Amino acid sequence: MPSYKLTYFNFTGLGEPVRFMLSYAGIDFEDERVSDEEWPQYKPQTPLEQVPILEVDGKTLYQSNAIVRFLANKLKLFGSSELEHFEVDAHVETIGDLRSLLFNWTWAETPENKIAKEAEIRKKAAFYLDKLEASVKKNGGYFVGGKLSAADIVFAGFNYVFSYILGNEFLADYPNLKNLVEKVNALPGIKSHIAKRPKTLC
Numbered sequence: 001m002p003s004y005k006l007t008y009f010n011f012t013g014l015g016e017p018v019r020f021m022l023s024y025a026g027i028d029f030e031d032e033r034v035s036d037e038e039w040p041q042y043k044p045q046t047p048l049e050q051v052p053i054l055e056v057d058g059k060t061l062y063q064s065n066a067i068v069r070f071l072a073n074k075l076k077l078f079g080s081s082e083l084e085h086f087e088v089d090a091h092v093e094t095i096g097d098l099r100s101l102l103f104n105w106t107w108a109e110t111p112e113n114k115i116a117k118e119a120e121i122r123k124k125a126a127f128y129l130d131k132l133e134a135s136v137k138k139n140g141g142y143f144v145g146g147k148l149s150a151a152d153i154v155f156a157g158f159n160y161v162f163s164y165i166l167g168n169e170f171l172a173d174y175p176n177l178k179n180l181v182e183k184v185n186a187l188p189g190i191k192s193h194i195a196k197r198p199k200t201l202c
């Protein structure tokens with residue numbers, strides 16, 4: 001059995017989709033959470049001076065979406081055909097675009113710009129959420145092919161931090177996405193991860 005160690009900060013963020021995928025599969029992993037004080041020493045030791053990184057038997061994987069794809073391949077979470085594989089990938093990228101939009105707004109803007117840009121950001125976020133909602137509606141309760149894929153797990157993995165940014169009710173107008181998150185969060189491995197993960201703000 002390979003050993004897995006995920007390193008990220010002590011919040012859900014970009015680490016959580018990876019934590020969700022490992023938990024879904026029942027893979028035991030060390031959940032290393034680097035503090036702000038430890039980070040300057042840790043940073044130069046990582047391939048791109050960023051986290052998350054996933055060490056698998058000592059080999060360091062980096063770039064969160066590439067890690068998600070690595071696990072999706074291993075766990076057969078890429079649909080049932082080449083075209084479904086593409087669809088899963090495209091959805092992971094779309095969720096990633098939404099994630100970049102929201103993270104950049106929340107953590108890379110000055111407080112004044114944050115306020116000034118709020119309406120524009122919410123409109124852009126709604127564009128992505130509308131598209132994602134339509135996919136789940138069309139595809140039998142999942143993003144692709146009427147069955148669980150990496151895209152579903154990634155979206156559910158971001159739900160906590162998206163709720164922090166957009167507000168707890170951000171899925172109120174998206175019943176299919178809400179239902180999808182509830183379904184993924186109720187999968188046994190993910191449910192127990194959520195129950196035991198450290199309580200963090202985002």
Ligand SMILES: N[C@@H](CCC(=O)N[C@@H](CS)C(=O)NCC(=O)O)C(=O)O
Binds near residue numbers: 051064
């Ligand atoms: N494209 C990278 C982005 C990683 C990233 O932005 N990580 C942030 C945390 S969310 C980080 O390590 N920040 C600390 C730093 O850059 O010093 C990925 O998806 O893994």
